[in-house]
Amino acid sequence: MRVTVFGSGGLGGYFGALLARAGHEVTFVARGSHLEAMRARGLQVHSVHGDFHLHPVRATDRPEEAPPADLVLYAVKTYHIPETVEALPRLLGPEGVVLTTQNGVEAPDQVAAVVGAERTLAGAVWVVSRIEAPGVIRQESAFRRIVVGELDGRLTPRAQAIARAFAEAGTEGEATAEIRxxxxxxxxxxxxxxxxxxxxxxxxxxxxxxxxxxxxxxxxxxxxxxxxxxxxxxxxxxxxxxxxxxxxxxxxxxxxxxxxxxxxxxxxxxxxxxxxxxxxxxxxxxxxxxxxxxxxxxxxxxxxxxxxxxxx
The missing domain is CATH 1.10.1040.10 (N-(1-d-carboxylethyl)-l-norvaline Dehydrogenase; domain 2)
Known part of the structure; x- marks a missing residue:
């Protein structure tokens, strides 16, 4: 699966790293010193579940440079949604979907207004992770759970496949018909x-x-x-x-x-x-x-x- 992680901080960086370690083709969208460190030294993960190091990694501050994605893991902070959401349609492959991961209840509808509800999955995430230093993610919680679902309440094969990809990467991944x-x-x-x-x-x-x-x-x-x-x-x-x-x-x-x-x-x-x-x-x-x-x-x-x- 081709994955673009849009927002490579504690949450996006960690889950994206897990997917990359599991063999998925992951592009990280990041900026500043974090981006430069990832380009130079890769992405280091320090986790209570075991440390690992990805090198090299594909990282950019230009989302349009990412290959067409099957999954966009949208992990920016909620206050960055207005300035970033318009870029999402250009990141998607023919059957690609955006998975929201933000706190709160409004992000899925904000994304759906731009890319369409049919290309939006909502995600609820439980994890404690942060950027410890440029190019370094610190994950500190025993739990690392992600629940995904369709906005219309269906339990679809694509939601189940994405949840399964996260589970196979090491998290507790689950698809639900009750994401709201x-x-x-x-x-x-x-x-x-x-x-x-x-x-x-x-x-x-x-x-x-x-x-x-x-x-x-x-x-x-x-x-x-x-x-x-x-x-x-x-x-x-x-x-x-x-x-x-x-x-x-x-x-x-x-x-x-x-x-x-x-x-x-x-x-x-x-x-x-x-x-x-x-x-x-x-x-x-x-x-x-x-x-x-x-x-x-x-x-x-x-x-x-x-x-x-x-x-x-």
Missing amino acids: KVLWTKFLFIASIGGVGSVVRLPVGAWREVPETRALLEQAMREIEAVARAEGVILDPDAVPQTMAFIDHLASGATASMQRDVEAGRPLEIEAMSGAVVRLGQRHGVPTPAHAFIYAALKPVHLQALQRAGVA
């Missing part, structure tokens, strides 16, 4: 813990038992549950208590990725998190006061980070 439900269930967790943690700016063990803060967390989850229902996505009846229980069992020093971005001064995916909850809530007349508060508190932090990065 999977995405919203993950969203209920990541947008709530990421939002509250980013406002509190303490590890989860310092705030999950504080009654007022715990109530804010649960309210944030209930708002997402209500917005999902308004969008026509029915989550499991115990989605909120199950997610609360999962958070209660996290290591006390755990932090969400958006909180780590706040602390590092990086731009935030706040528009795709609480911002999306607020926008969709307004569309359907669903009150979202917890996420409105989180969004109002974190948007200036995001804007300051964009200014420092020279983006805004």
